[in-house]
Amino acid sequence: MSTKSILIKNGYVLTLNPRREIITNGSVYIENEKIVEVGKTKALKGHNPELVIDAKNMIVMPGLIDTHVHLAQALIRGCADDVSLVDWLKKYVWVLQGNFTKDDGRVSAELCMAEMIRTGTTSFVECMIHTRYGFDGIAQAVEKAGMRAALSKIIMDSTGYADSPDIMYPGMVEEADACLTETDEMYKKWHGKADGRVEVWYGLRSLGAVTSDLFRDVARRTREKKTRMTMHLGEVVDDVRYVKANYGTNLTTFARDHDLLGPDMVFAHGIHFEDEELKVLAESKSNISHCPSSNMKLASGFAKVPKMLEVGVPVSIGCDGGPSNNTYDMVREMRLAALIHKSYVVDPLVVTAEQAIEMATLGGAVAMGIDDKVGSIEPGKLADIILIGLRGLSLTPASNPVSNLVYSGSGDAVDTVLVNGKVLMRDKKLLTLDEENVKNLRPKVIGTWSSTRVPEKGFKAHWALSSTPS
Numbered sequence: 001m002s003t004k005s006i007l008i009k010n011g012y013v014l015t016l017n018p019r020r021e022i023i024t025n026g027s028v029y030i031e032n033e034k035i036v037e038v039g040k041t042k043a044l045k046g047h048n049p050e051l052v053i054d055a056k057n058m059i060v061m062p063g064l065i066d067t068h069v070h071l072a073q074a075l076i077r078g079c080a081d082d083v084s085l086v087d088w089l090k091k092y093v094w095v096l097q098g099n100f101t102k103d104d105g106r107v108s109a110e111l112c113m114a115e116m117i118r119t120g121t122t123s124f125v126e127c128m129i130h131t132r133y134g135f136d137g138i139a140q141a142v143e144k145a146g147m148r149a150a151l152s153k154i155i156m157d158s159t160g161y162a163d164s165p166d167i168m169y170p171g172m173v174e175e176a177d178a179c180l181t182e183t184d185e186m187y188k189k190w191h192g193k194a195d196g197r198v199e200v201w202y203g204l205r206s207l208g209a210v211t212s213d214l215f216r217d218v219a220r221r222t223r224e225k226k227t228r229m230t231m232h233l234g235e236v237v238d239d240v241r242y243v244k245a246n247y248g249t250n251l252t253t254f255a256r257d258h259d260l261l262g263p264d265m266v267f268a269h270g271i272h273f274e275d276e277e278l279k280v281l282a283e284s285k286s287n288i289s290h291c292p293s294s295n296m297k298l299a300s301g302f303a304k305v306p307k308m309l310e311v312g313v314p315v316s317i318g319c320d321g322g323p324s325n326n327t328y329d330m331v332r333e334m335r336l337a338a339l340i341h342k343s344y345v346v347d348p349l350v351v352t353a354e355q356a357i358e359m360a361t362l363g364g365a366v367a368m369g370i371d372d373k374v375g376s377i378e379p380g381k382l383a384d385i386i387l388i389g390l391r392g393l394s395l396t397p398a399s400n401p402v403s404n405l406v407y408s409g410s411g412d413a414v415d416t417v418l419v420n421g422k423v424l425m426r427d428k429k430l431l432t433l434d435e436e437n438v439k440n441l442r443p444k445v446i447g448t449w450s451s452t453r454v455p456e457k458g459f460k461a462h463w464a465l466s467s468t469p470s
C-alpha cells in the first residue's frame with residue numbers, strides 16, 4: 001500500500017533517539033518515505049493524513065535489523081537438527097543447497113522474507129548468495145517484498161579449510177573470476193536500486209575457501225565501490241587453530257593483515273576472539289553479528305557480548321538460517337541475546353533488555369552503514385517502523401513494555417510493519433507477499449531431498465512416522 005501521509009497514534013513509542021526517549025500515548029507522523037514529527041498524540045493534532053493507524057496497546061518502535069541471514073536456508077528448515085557442525089554442513093545443508101535451482105533460491109527468499117516481515121524485521125544482511133540461487137531473482141523478490149536488504153554475493157577460490165577437494169560439496173563450489181564478475185554485474189544493476197532499499201555487498205565464503213590474494217582483492221574492491229563485506233569469522237574454535245597454523249597469528253591480526261578490519265565489515269558470530277582482540281575490533285569499528293540461537297544449537301560457544309559492549313565493539317544481532325536457528329524471528333533472538341550471557345558469565349546485570357533492543361535496531365543500522373537513515377524513530381529518518389501488540393496473554397500485564405517485548409515476546413505479536421513509509425503488513429496481514437502462496441510452493445529442492453545424500457532425514461530410532469494411515 002503506497003500512502004503519501006500516515007499518522008500512527010496512541011502508541012507506546014520507543015524512539016531509540018540519542019536520549020532514548022519513550023513516549024507514552026505517542027504519535028509518529030510520516031510523509032512519503034520519511035518521519036516528519038514524533039511526539040505526544042495530543043501534540044500532533046494538526047495533520048490531515050491519508051491513513052491513520054491506531055497503535056493503542058501497542059509498542060511503536062524502529063524496525064528490527066537482522067545482520068546475518070541465509071535466505072536460501074528457509075527452505076531447508078529442519079533438515080539438520082542435533083548434529084555436529086561438520087555433519088550439519090557436509091551431510092545436510094551443503095547437499096541440499098548444492099542442488100538448488102534459481103526457482104528454489106527465489107522461493108526460499110520469499111518464504112524467508114514473509115517470515116521476517118511477519119516477525120518485525122525490516123532490514124537484513126543476506127551473507128552468501130551462490131550463483132545457483134539466482135541473485136537477480138532474489139533481488140527482484142526483495143524489490144517486491146518491500147524490505148531493505150544488503151545482498152552479498154559469495155566470493156571464493158578454494159574448497160575448504162584443508163584445501164582438500166572433497167571438503168566442500170561440489171554443488172557449492174564457485175570460481176573466483178565468475179564470482180567477481182557477477183558481483184560487478186549485480187552491483188551495477190541493483191546497488192542503490194528499489195528506492196534505495198537494495199545494496200550489493202561482498203560475501204567472503206569462509207576461512208580456507210578464500211586465498212590471501214582474493215581476501216585483499218575483495219577488500220580493495222569493496223572500498224573502491226564504497227560498499228561493504230561480510231564473512232563468518234570465529235564461529236568455531238577450529239577457526240583459531242586454522243589461522244594459527246596457516247598464518248601464524250590470531251583472528252584479528254589475520255583480518256588486519258588482509259585489510260578486512262573496518263566499519264565496512266560485518267563478522268558473523270565472532271565467538272572465539274581473545275579479550276585483547278576485542279579492543280582491536282572496537283578501535284577498527286568492525287561489526288559483529290551475534291547469533292545466539294545458532295551458536296547454542298550448533299554448540300559453537302558463547303560470544304563475549306558483555307565484554308564487546310563494554311569495550312565498544314559494534315554488536316548487532318542475526319538469526320542465521322533455517323537449519324541453525326530454526327526461525328528468522330528477531331524478537332526471539334533479542335530474548336536469547338539478553339538471557340544467555342547472564343548465565344554464561346554468572347551475572348544477571350549483563351546484556352539488559354534495553355541493550356538487546358539497541359543491538360537489534362541501532363546496532364543493525366550501524367552494521368549496514370545506514371544509521372543516519374534508519375534504526376530509530378526521529379524526524380528526518382526513513383519510516384522503517386513496526387507496531388507490536390501488547391494484549392496477548394503472555395504480554396499481560398503490560399506495565400513494563402520493554403521487559404515484555406524482550407523477555408515475554410515473540411514475533412507473533414508484531415501487528416504492522418512499515419518500510420520506507422510503505423505498509424508491508426497491517427493487522428498481521430502481509431500486503432506485499434502472498435502468504436498462502438509462499439507456504440504452498442513446492443520447489444524442486446524438496447523433491448530432490450530424498451534423492452540426495454540425506455539418508456537420515458527423519459526421526460531418531462525411537463521415533464518413527466506411522467506407516468498405517470490414520
Ligand SMILES: [Zn+2]
Nearest residue numbers: 070232268320
Ligand atoms: Zn551463517
